[in-house]
Amino acid sequence: MPSAPPSSSTTFKDLGLDSALLKSIAALGYEEPTPVQRETIPILLSGRDLLAMAATGTGKTAAFALPMIQKLSAETGKRRALTRGIVLVPTRELAMQVA
Numbered sequence: 001m002p003s004a005p006p007s008s009s010t011t012f013k014d015l016g017l018d019s020a021l022l023k024s025i026a027a028l029g030y031e032e033p034t035p036v037q038r039e040t041i042p043i044l045l046s047g048r049d050l051l052a053m054a055a056t057g058t059g060k061t062a063a064f065a066l067p068m069i070q071k072l073s074a075e076t077g078k079r080r081a082l083t084r085g086i087v088l089v090p091t092r093e094l095a096m097q098v099a
Contacts, residue, residue: 032088
């Protein structure tokens with residue numbers, strides 16, 4: 001039986017993001033995660049694959065980018081390949097947003 005989705009009062013800290021990311025998120029003015037972020041970030045941080053669909057402007061980019069940044073940041077000091085992550089997007093406009 002699937003667990004209940006996180007409540008709307010969930011914070012970015014509750015999602016398991018590290019302190020460096022939390023500081024950056026706060027500096028950008030974000031106060032609480034959107035529904036797609038609340039539901040996806042913990043899954044992605046656990047290393048599981050995920051497919052999410054949500055309307056434009058709901059925070060999908062941060063939903064995948066924050067866990068990706070955290071996991072890549074944790075690799076500091078380890079031998080790393082030149083390419084550490086790839087994000088494929090269908091349009092130039094979305095590529096600019098993701099960048």
